[in-house]
Amino acid sequence: MRDELIDIFKAGLARAEPAAAVSAALSDVSRPNAILALGKAALAMTEPARDAFPDVPCLAVTNAENARDLAGVHVMIGGHPVPDDGSLAAGEAMLTAAAQARRRILALISGGGSALAVAPVAAVTLADKAEVSRLLLGAGLDIGAMNLVRQNLSRLKGGGLARAAGPGGIEALILSDVVGDDPAAIASGPTVPPLGPPAAAKDLLVRHGLWDRMPESCRMALSRPPPPTTPEGRLRLIGSNRLSVLAMAAAAPDATVASDPLEGDVADAAARVATAARAGPGTTLWGGETTVILRGDGRGGRNQELALRVACALRDIGRPWTFLSGGTDGRDGPTDAAGAVVDDGTLDRIAAAGHDVAAGLARNDSYPMLAAAGDLLITGGTGTNVADLQILRMG
Structure with missing residues (x-):
């Protein structure tokens, strides 16, 4: 997936x-x-x-x-x-x-x-x-x-x-x-x-x-x-972001395009993704641009933090799933990643690497945890920028 x-x-x-x-x-x-x-x-x-x-x-x-x-x-x-x-x-x-x-x-x-x-x-x-x-x-x-x-x-x-x-x-x-x-x-x-x-x-x-x-x-x-x-x-x-979402929909004709973009605080956006996940199997597409309130001195970006929060929200859903959140410019915050691709094994991989997810999120330190899980989305600079794109696939 x-x-x-x-x-x-x-x-x-x-x-x-x-x-x-x-x-x-x-x-x-x-x-x-x-x-x-x-x-x-x-x-x-x-x-x-x-x-x-x-x-x-x-x-x-x-x-x-x-x-x-x-x-x-x-x-x-x-x-x-x-x-x-x-x-x-x-x-x-x-x-x-x-x-x-x-x-x-x-x-x-x-x-x-x-x-x-x-x-x-x-x-x-x-x-x-x-x-x-x-x-x-x-x-x-x-x-x-x-x-x-x-x-x-x-x-x-x-x-x-x-x-x-x-x-x-x-x-x-x-x-x-x-x-x-x-x-x-x-x-x-x-x-x-x-x-x-x-x-x-x-x-x-x-x-x-x-x-x-x-x-x-x-x-x-x-x-x-x-x-x-x-x-x-x-x-x-x-x-535009909307045109890119429609292009994703053409590449995934069975997918559902969300009626509203993912905006606002990453915690609220993660809750919206979790609601879509509970609707059952299938693929859902979003565009948008979330925000992060900085509470610590960690390393990461809005797409990485959103992906990690989605992983936490879907911890006990009981079905296989994969979620991608990426910045179209290839740079999420001050990092070399565009975002992340997380799945139902992400939290276990992070724990096995010795990281505390809750503590990391509290200091906005998503990058090292996702790197340890092998879940960073690395594209390099894309030469374009139409905000962010997200994809959820539920098994």
Whole structure:
């Protein structure tokens, strides 16, 4: 069952292959003055666009793992998941290129762009931005909430790239890494209006008890008036979590596609998977993106922790089962695993290796336990990102 589930997962990955998705969309794209790509899939998206418009300047910003030399393309590397000096340089370069092109920009947007390119508003430093990212990630906020805050601390996010380009200046091809495919949440929406004004970001932080922990410069920035109106552009979704789930369903025609994505805290998501497991034999498919509240200093990621919690929830179900949870970018948290494939023998293998599952989960230390069980899902960097995919097979 493990190999079958991995093959189904790979079908979902194939539907999110960036170069093929961009190539299919280019027949309806006019010659741009500049090609600007941002995200983990930036280079894979840029290559067919560069081939279609070989004399057009290209700037691509991506993470170190997906970076490579690409003829005719200025490649820049930013930090992920926490922005670094490379992110700062990339953000300024993106804004400068948009201002110089002045309209007719082809923007290629994929997941990960929120950290890869940053351009903080006045008085907010890169260290401040990094601290904000740390606080938001540690609080278990969903991607929409995190992006609302990020947008209002940035000159690039929340439509900043479109404002730099001017009216009618942006045509964007988007590979969505967020559930629901809201373009304002993908890479923090550099080509579309923000999710909300600074006051909304402040209210969110207050509700979650984070306001007083934010750097002073960020509290000042979130107390300012909203930015100017964002010019409208043309946006097209060329890949998404939902489309990848449907591709998995085509590869497993007898499977059931869950009506709702797996979102929210990993413990709640594991309980939903366990409910599906009790319905009887068969295969169930999900997409989505869960969250983890960090309570310890262990090593792991949301997919690994979800898989381990599912193993605990199905401990006594009395039938054979296998569950896969993987990130489509190939990286689950700060690890080399995409996620995990667990089954009815996982907990026994972990115990035999001398690990205490309950203690490990309490400190968010799923990776070493899954490694000991031989249950890590290792794909390497995929060059794409459309959130997470999950598969349950009940015998």
